[in-house]
Amino acid sequence: MEPNIVTGSFQLMKSLNRSVILNTIRKKGAISRADIAKTTKLTPPTVSNLVKELLETEMIIETSLGVSSGGRKPTLLTLNSEMFHVIGLDIGSHHLKILLTDINGRIRKKQIHPIPDSITNEGLLDLMITSIYTIQKNEQIDRDKIIGIGIGMHGIVDVDQGVSIFAPNLKLKNIRVKDVLEKEFQMMVQVENDARAMSLGELWFGNGHGNDSIVCINVGRGIGAGIIINGQVFRGEHYISGEIGHMVIDLNGPKCTCGNYGCLQTFASGPAIVERLNKELKLGESSILKNKENEIDGEVIYQAALAGDLLSQNVLNKAGRYLGVGVTNLIHIVNPKRIVISGGVSNAKEFILESVKETIEQRALTDSAKQTEVIISKFGEDATVMGAIALILSQLFATPSNN
């Protein structure tokens, strides 16, 4: 089965130009036909014709008149953000987060539903469906004004089939998300791994904005990366690109849940940090967390560090340095312009970020590699669900490549 060959045709030409114009409006905000022609190098009549069609489909609207510096005032065009909407879902281990946004990614409504323990495939799909109906009815938005449903979930996702192949934290396999939701709602459905969705979210709306080659690292219970190359999510052959949690950085390191030894995850994930702190406490290190062994989690350690607890600060710093080793390996392989760190552990940015940066500075091979930008996610907890929104928008605004 050959992949469809992209040939030049009138259709392609037109849809390419329509897409160029649409993206120009999206990126520049309110812009006149004349300015679109200038920035895209399309001729004014071409722009006028395609703008007319876009106005008819109500994808864009004429808003106001701009200022003139001598001459007719430009009529400014913007996306018709009131008209169309997108739904995003984040399927976590214990909660389903659902978001309704406009076409610019501005949030209209956010809801959270608990996911019962030992849920089945059908149960989860039902929960997704009812949550979508609920948010849609609450906000009274016609179904045909919703463009699509994006879903970010942990584990391994077959994006082409729209199937969650394995979701370890829910103990589920082969959930046919796309099929079921497309049948129920008759609209575009995109399913993606959480870290990869996240990275697209940061690219579109967050701290990756303006770049086209970033890596987003999700440090929480596990560690996963989403790799963006040329503005596209990079998935690899079997949808497991970016599984850096199981990158071996110490052949003689601690045993990992995956069976190997010295995976990055055993050094820098949330659980690894908690474990390290507990170990140090047992060894008799002094800390304000002494005798609170049962209450300790990531947030507690972070608060203790903020309160000046040296042991907590030290443990977080160390995690940052280990993470830095993994990040440096990643820089030497993928060499992105910017790395965005998100997930639970990134909350403790004051104690993590600097040691990651220092480690890169020490270890990277070249001056340019040392200059790789490392920043914290803009969205924190909401990174995945924003990414789910971006999944749909990136389809909507994609430049066509087949006819």
Added chain:
Amino acid sequence: MEPNIVTGSFQLMKSLNRSVILNTIRKKGAISRADIAKTTKLTPPTVSNLVKELLETEMIIETSLGVSSGGRKPTLLTLNSEMFHVIGLDIGSHHLKILLTDINGRIRKKQIHPIPDSITNEGLLDLMITSIYTIQKNEQIDRDKIIGIGIGMHGIVDVDQGVSIFAPNLKLKNIRVKDVLEKEFQMMVQVENDARAMSLGELWFGNGHGNDSIVCINVGRGIGAGIIINGQVFRGEHYISGEIGHMVIDLNGPKCTCGNYGCLQTFASGPAIVERLNKELKLGESSILKNKENEIDGEVIYQAALAGDLLSQNVLNKAGRYLGVGVTNLIHIVNPKRIVISGGVSNAKEFILESVKETIEQRALTDSAKQTEVIISKFGEDATVMGAIALILSQLFATPSNN
């Protein structure tokens, strides 16, 4: 400075279709206009028109008549391989290898020139220029029948500027290869890092053929990888993607030349293997290489292993397992369909390949990841120079994306 926006135009449409047709002829060999129309889904008149132009430029020729199953015999079209040629250079540490091929990558002439010790930038450029004149005159090929010059060289290469930023083995910096050669020869010049060139060579002509997402790992004095995604060389932001030789796999491992500890290179490169064997000999291990410490290099170890020397076999096996750890890390990050191993160490394939595969089988996260194909380079020593040829051909046959 915005990147040029790709807009639809008649030019683009036509050049896209011309490129589609040209690539169809390249891939399928002798093919009729009618079959081109069928495989590309272009209409017969479109194909006829563009074929006429391609015949006029002499890029393709009508060869023979095919067989008919009732009806007019098809006239078969092929690339005019006799007409156009490509030159490839491999700049090694001690030798310059130069190759002249036809447009299908078939070798017409190969020459090797020694590179003097302590050569200067100018000296190296002169050597490149004279080697090109020599091979051109030897084969009596007009300059306007040579499409371009591809160059693969070790170290860090700025592909856009065509500058070798740093070539450690030659102790040279900032060699302005592209500028100088383009001025001298008035033709296309492409410079690329050796491992990346190599990977393109394997993709076009070698053991990556038919794939569009492979990783080629060059294991020799150092370890470097070339990553191919969607048929394109992936370079990263600062041209250092694939520098896996300095991927840390053991935080407490041996010191590397780069200053860090436990880089993959300290476990699985040629020098690392020699060093390990010497160490074992000093510890008193029995081997046919005993008391030959001064003669030992990679080739000697390989021959000893072939001759049944257990220590040599063991050392090579171990290197394969360490390499496997690095490769597994790479699989979890880049997740290619196929991995091609080349470079000096890959000569010892009988003792390396199986242990790499076993390690992946043991360590990879998912069944599909375990199934990543691992094979040895088709070209061995000539992998880089074949890649240099592929650099030019990939430009020549590139599908246009800007006008």
Added chain:
DNA sequence: TTAATTAAATATAATTATAAACTATAATGT
């Protein structure tokens, strides 16, 4: 021989971008 079949060329139509001319509108200078 003749009908059917396949290949390729030709004529004509349809689609869309492009160029040039034109209309609309506003700011500015006198």
Added chain:
DNA sequence: ACATTATAGTTTATAATTATATTTAATTAA
């Protein structure tokens, strides 16, 4: 106030292509 100039946007005509339909050419098989 009014001409001049500048800018925005539309209309019309034209050019560059691909798409469709038709024709011609060359074979094979009955």
